[in-house]
Amino acid sequence: MRAHNVGVLISTATARSVGADNDSQIDRESGSDLAEALGRLGLVPVSLTTDDALDLGLRRARLRACLLAAHGLAGGLGRIQALLELRKIPFVGPSAQVTGLAYDKLRARQILAYHSLPVPTTVVLGGAQPPSRHAIGLLGWPCVLKPRRGSHAAGVRLLTDADAVADASQAAGGSDELLLERAVLGREVQVVLLHGKVLGAMEVVREADDLAQIRAMTCPPGLTRSQLKGIGNLAEHATRALGLVRGAARVDILVHPRHNEVILEAEPCPDLRRAGVVARVARAAGLRYEALVQELLRGLVDVPERVAPTRSVRRAPAPVVEAASPAALQ
Structure with a gap:
């Protein structure tokens, strides 16, 4: 062939x-x-x-x-x-x-909210109709400033008072590319999905002074079975609502010990490196990198049987805690 x-x-x-x-x-x-x-x-x-x-x-x-x-x-x-x-x-x-x-985080959150899925309260800084000081104040403090379209937490900042928000709003000018959201405390869990079905999850811990830098990753997260099932169902609902049912997707969720989970974002083009979250979660689920690539191509390309990888089976994998490295996801 x-x-x-x-x-x-x-x-x-x-x-x-x-x-x-x-x-x-x-x-x-x-x-x-x-x-x-x-x-x-x-x-x-x-x-x-x-x-x-x-x-x-x-x-x-x-x-x-x-x-x-x-x-x-x-x-x-x-x-x-x-x-x-x-x-x-x-x-x-x-x-x-x-x-x-x-x-587009703003449009995605509007779609998710329409489907009764939990998202952070969000306002757009700048634009034709910038939010009033009263509307910003309703978010409470601290707030998180982030690009409307972005990935890997680049440009994300924690703002602790109204003066910091005013400075950010002035810097935004007429652009509508910055979002201000209510800060939600909790553990960040990144759920990886393959063709709309949960493959596994990774908990990430970020540096307090630089949210774009990841200090440690744990797979699977140290959560109860019911918690993992709950955030998995939430991630699947989110991907269905957004139409992310082809290929790999990643849904980032904040998990609070006493409050409901909150969906931060759904990533339609997740990192596919061997060192990235998708590949690491797949490996923890028993799917080698070549088998992951083959699964991504399922229905599009036939792989010769003589080289088709097999999926190894692992039962109840122990959590693996990995310190961030230059090759790790940022």
Whole structure:
């Protein structure tokens, strides 16, 4: 059987956004890891950068399907997916429209709230109708300032008083790209889903003075079985509400010991590196990296039987606590 060409689309650091350089580094690592895994699966990886020559490259490559190593604005806006849809090239992950809506935290939270799912109280700073001081005051203190479209907690800051919010609002000007939300205390759990079904979860602990930096990760989280089932159901409801039922997705949830859980965001283009949360959670669930890639391509590309990986079975894995490293998710 002739090996199929599978595209690996890797973004470049051209996006002018907070954390763009970090996203580009993650994309390069993801692209390299995905290409290596495709080769081991007996497929032919074709690496393409998502620059102005992408359309020409797609037409020349004769691709059977594509994997996206594009995170942050590069993948989250849905423009790459829209081009693939135009060229009728199948790809792993949600459609362009679904991706763009899910990556927009404000729109995503509106959709989740419509489906009666818990989200933080949020206001938009700047824009045509900036919030009044009274509306901001209703959020209470402290508040969290974050980009409306962003990933890996880049640009996220904790604001402790009205003066800090006023300064942030003035800096935002007429832009509607900053959100202010009520700070919710709790443990952050990132739930990984594969084709709309929970694969597992990772608890992350962030540095207090830099929320973009992760100090430790624990998989599976140190929660009760009923708590894990509850946040898993919440994550599945969230992905269904947003249409994130193709490929891998990640739902970030805050778990409080006495209050209800809160959905922070749903990531339509999660990091696919070997060192990323998706791969680590898959490994804890008994799914090796090559088997994860094969599962992502299910229904799009047939893997030769002689190289198809098998899924190992693990029962009740003990929690694994990993300190953050340069290769860890940021």
